[in-house]
Amino acid sequence: MTVLLQVEGIAKSFGAVRSLVDVTFSVEDHSIVGLIGPNGAGKSTLINILTGVYASGAGSVQFAGSSLGRRGTVERARLGLVRTFQRPTPILDLSCIEGVMVGGLVRGLSVGKARSAALDILTSLGLREAADQSPRKLPTGHLKLLDFARVLMLSPRLVLLDELMAGLSFSELEVVIGTIERLADGGASFLVVEHLLDVIKRLSRHLVVMDAGIIVAAGKPDEVIRDPRVIEAYLGDEAGATPAETGPAPVSSPITLSNKESASARSERVRARPMLEVNDLATGYEGVEVVHGVDLSVDEGETVCILGANGAGKSTILRAIMRQLSCWRGSVRFLGEDMTNARAFVPAHVGIGYVPEGRGMLASLSVRENLEMGAHPRDARAAFARNLDRVLGLFPQLVPRLGDAAANLSGGQQQMLAIGRALMSSPKLVLLDEPSLGLAPQIVNQVYGALTELKLSGQAILLVEQAVVKALALSDRAYVVDGGEIVLTGPSDKVRNDKLLRDAYLGL
């Protein structure tokens, strides 16, 4: 085996923050290498250096026998060193297939040849139906597949996958894994950055673990995962026992204490008032109806989750409640007041906090300023000091970072800040869209620990989530959405054991 990528002593600092200290590793031809590490370990920085987005502070990168030096992203892409993005940026003005074609045109294919090659790739990834659509309409999971398609169109030699698989459904995951294995047999190599340990273990024969800018372990995946340093840095104590908890996970994972508490909480709120009532809600994008008549309610002090595959319409429901989308039919009532046609700022002012998918950081503002922005409603301004204490109590990790720009936080800290910002508005109800997306197992546990605390304090929560096991353990009730309709609803412990749910919608 020849070495395709050789990374020697790479270092990178942003101001006083040392993101990468000294990174040395290699990727051989025809191989799949896994790279894991907690949020903030420097994985994304490493990818940005390898693709020429950042210049490294020290060290060298050799690719296919020659030094990459200061070559830019485009030159590296043309040499066959390409990446996917954690948050894909599709070419919005082109249809999905046209966006993928660009890579082929760059390689010198004619428009016709590029089109048929792009169609083959999209078909193999299960995106054939979306080929002529605008990417604006696609859910996040499909956008990630589209980004993967763009990369495959470049006939890459080495693909850096930056959390490509987080947020994909079970069947999409199988397609991607199959594609990676097929291409690796055909001569391509992959560096897979991912939090889904099951996937990493299945795909890679070599696993590299990073923490705080250095490589703490490397070797065969099974051995590396048992390394105590890795367990401490990455998996956390609890997850060390069942490392596969974030993804599609075995049903046998233990029923946690919070489930019993939720049972008692339910009996207490037998007479609880309905807080949010959604009746026959229908909405969509650009004339295409995505949600078809959904009924849903959240009572005071209740935690409710919405589950379902990518593109089922979960996020769309939240966006309609937040008045980011108009309701085409049906009604939304909050605390008895009709909000169906309210203006977009109203939900925040009547007491609904919203944590959007992708966190919605105000990137150039400091952590403290982000929190201040959350405290905009009048009640919240009066309760500013109390709310700030509450947030910093929930997320002590944010205390030393209060003065830093939100953009410089790790993914986990950003998620905590997003939740914190929602809490700063003294919300009566908090809506969370995929709070576990893209987070390391240990960080997911921290976030869910905080959510459990919130719930126990009596906070009403409406949660959209792909991490089914976590969400069901936290919530009192669950709705399962498929194709824009609610197909199943009930107490979370019943839903968890429902065979229909497990087989059809969650891939458990």
Place this chain on the structure above:
Amino acid sequence: MRRALVILMVWMAAAVGLVSSNDYFVSVATTMAFLALWAQSWNLLCGLTGNISLGHSVFVAVAAYVTVILFQQAGVSPLLGGLLGILGSVVLAGIVGAATLRLRGPYFTLATLSAAAVVLSVILHYSELTGGPSGLAITFAHDSPFDLEFTNVRAYFLIATGLLATVTLILDLLKRSKLGFYIAAIKSSEEAAAAAGVRVALVKVIVFCLSAALTALGGVVYVFYIGFLDPNFLSGLTLSVEIALIAVVGGINYLIGPIIGAIFYEAIDTAANATFGASGGWDVMLLGFAVVVLVMTEPRGLCELAIRLLRLVRGRPARSWS
């Protein structure tokens, strides 16, 4: 189909202009055609890539001065001199573009503004050659197509609409070509385009040069139609802003947008001048008012407004007809 429709409309306009016995009407229509031609060329860069040029008239000026000076001083036919003039504009675009199109932020727009100012001062400084601030009148010797001299001004109208149709066709072909894909990718996200292997800065410079060339082409014909080089008009801010405004008002996402924009703009301007007289500045006020109302109703321009109205009338989504 849509392409054929647009070109048919342009030629129909030309035919109407030719048979019209009203010289005033023909002169207004000729101005419309030139403005549409420039706005269409501007749209090639600015509408398609999102890089706004506010000095586009400089390419008219460079081409016009080079062509006319060669014609007056050395007797070079404007058909050949025009090519050199266009080349001059392309070189200028290449220099400005290479220096600023790789930067993000307002640098490109500022550079186009200052390029026009620099060219204007050069013109004013070398007054023996250029006539300085008082301009230069073209001395016509004989009625010859090789010298772009036509006693019947309808010929200029015909050439202008022909060029407009050609530029429209080029734009349409470009959208379907490889370069068109690259441009769309760049407009969406430069990161995404670079990640797909597109040489972002190079593509932008090429498109800028093409846009400058087509603008210059219109400039060469225009100056022989007017018969006079006016430095403050040709390299001034007013024409540059008009070009940009017409494209935006018409709708940058539509092939026919700049054409509609030019008709709208020149019609209001002419009507205001005819009603209130040209000296009071009524045309500018009226135009400003019309643009503000339009932007508040439909910021994406007249084409989008028309589609929305169609949709209202038909009660179902209209297909876009770009």
